[in-house]
Amino acid sequence: MNLSDLYKGCRSYRRFLQDPVPRELLCQMLENARISSSAHNAQSIRYVVVDSKEMVSAMQPLVTFASSLPRELGTPKEGEQPTAFVVVSKTADAGSFCDMDIGLAVDAMVMTAWESGIGSCLLGAINIPEIGRLLSVPEEETIRLVVAFGKPGHKSTLVGPRENGGLKYYLDEAKNYYVPKRSFEDIVRFV
Ligand SMILES: Cc1cc2nc3c(=O)[nH]c(=O)nc-3n(C[C@H](O)[C@H](O)[C@H](O)COP(=O)(O)O)c2cc1C
Structure with missing residues (x-):
């Protein structure tokens, strides 16, 4: 698939098959995010990859899918939920352009995933304090976004x-x- 076809297909997916996202692919996604551009080359983004069954289950109630749809239609049910998450935060000294850096890094992640047939959904509607506690995100970091991943189910x-x-x-x-x-x-x- 060429790059334009990849961009066309890389939509927000909100129901997933339950095959795990391979660790190797998760590492490649994060590697491509790691080398993405950042203002002043500050590299102020930090990531927590959530791929153990236990932690993935614990994350599910802390994110909100498809708030434009009735809950029974937009929220993935048991057996349709994402199989991995990446939690994206910024360090205390991050500059005012860091949210743009996050956009670039997240694009690198989701496109790398999609090249291997793994879909994603960016999630800004998240329970930040509970996610911080669950994953022991350092207090001085600010959680900005969660990205859900899995093989698309729609x-x-x-x-x-x-x-x-x-x-x-x-x-x-x-x-x-x-x-x-x-x-x-x-x-x-x-x-
Ligand atoms: C910064 C950002 C935050 C988003 N937050 C959520 C969210 O909390 N829940 C959700 O289901 N989708 C979320 N989305 C996905 C958007 O709803 C989606 O991008 C939009 O409806 C267009 O669909 P598409 O991504 O398939 O083009 C978010 C997207 C962005 C860029």
Whole structure:
């Protein structure tokens, strides 16, 4: 698959098959994040990889999936939940550009995963204090994002905005996702 096809398919997945994400792939994802660009080359991001069965289960109630959908549709049930998480935090001395650095590093992780058929979902709606306690994240670090990983258990298709201009993702009867995106012409200007 070429890079543009990879970007097209690398959507947010919220139900997963239960095959584990191989440790080797997790290491490659984090290696690619490690060498990603950062403002002033500060490298202020820290990661906790959660892949043991026990800790993955403990993480599930601390993240919120698909808040645009009714809970019974958007939240993965037992047997559909992610099989690994990466918790992303920044150090106390991180500069004001660190959140951009996090975006780049997370993109490296999710694209590396997707190249091997592992889907992901970025999670900003998270219980930060409880995750910090569970994973013993040092108090001086700030948890910014969790990324869920696993083999996708549904399809996700890009579509145009809805007739009323709405951008909320929606599901069909088989609970496959449809994700409206604004058109190229609406967001890009050449001068
Ligand atoms: C910073 C950030 C935080 C997000 N937080 C959540 C979240 O807490 N729960 C969730 O289910 N999806 C979350 N998402 C996924 C978005 O809902 C998703 O990217 C958007 O609906 C578009 O779908 P797509 O990723 O398939 O293009 C987040 C995405 C980003 C970039």
